[in-house]
Amino acid sequence: MSRDDISGVLNNASDILFTSDPARSSLGVAFGMVLALVARVFGPALRSWREFIDLDAAPWYGWLCLGILIMHIPTVLSLFKQNPVGDSEIDKVLDLIDRGNFSDQEKRRQYRMLIERVLAKLV
């Protein structure tokens, strides 16, 4: 495997891990941790006030998921509003290049040309 392949795999893996938006996901982690801490600090007080409010029962990773989900609300909403890149034609071209019977070198060239053309068209 070349350095290009290794860095490409690493980049794709981390992109999936951060759900394509590292800033939002990491803020979600921070928010989840703060929620977990708040639940831990105020859990006993809330339980003694009303028995059915048991924040301590939720595991820490539950708060983590909640934090990430809250921070990704705009992403979820944008999925209903528009296509991934905002243009169905570009999405089709990307899929065509991906599925087409091209060599790796040709695919790279096609992706680069597509980016150049989108830029020339928009700006």
Next chain:
Amino acid sequence: MSNKPSTSRIVDFKKRPITIILGLAVSMMAILLALVAFMSWLFPPEFRSQAIYAGVIVLLFWSLASAGYSLLESLIDTSSAESVRMKAISRVYLEQRIRRNRIPKMILNMLSIGALTSYFMGQDTLLYFSVCWITVVSLCVQELVVKYRVLMGWFGTTKREARALIRFIVHNSEDIDFTDGLGGLIKALVAEQGNIEASVTAGVRA
């Protein structure tokens, strides 16, 4: 335009090791003194020694971590000086991405400093520290990988990256100036390193 490869690096650790080490040492000493003074003022006498101990450990940990990150960054040979100077959309994307990650990194760092200090003060917060710290490290690693790929000219040659770059261009076409100041457009991507002939064929190299 010359195709001659250059050995210049983004963070030239080899050329300025003494300056960097001295700068780091002086900064660390200043921070350490400020922290000790702050902790002595903040905590009651019975907690002071424990607080100072926790502060020193946290500070040492962060110094080591940031030194490791700088070293890792300097070890990445970021190709030719030409690609470092070249203005391209992929570089604008990289800059924006780094800028966008700055606040999450700062918040996560602050949280993990707080969690680690609390741990050394006797609280059970190691889990919070671990989660925040792993997220910061993953964020830094991803940033380094993207930086490496952009400067080597490889970013944008996979479907996922092409999609990210196109999304960036579409969403920022009105806010960011993509012209080179002479009426033309700046390049979309940095020319590929190690694959210059293919790039020339593709017509993406000047």
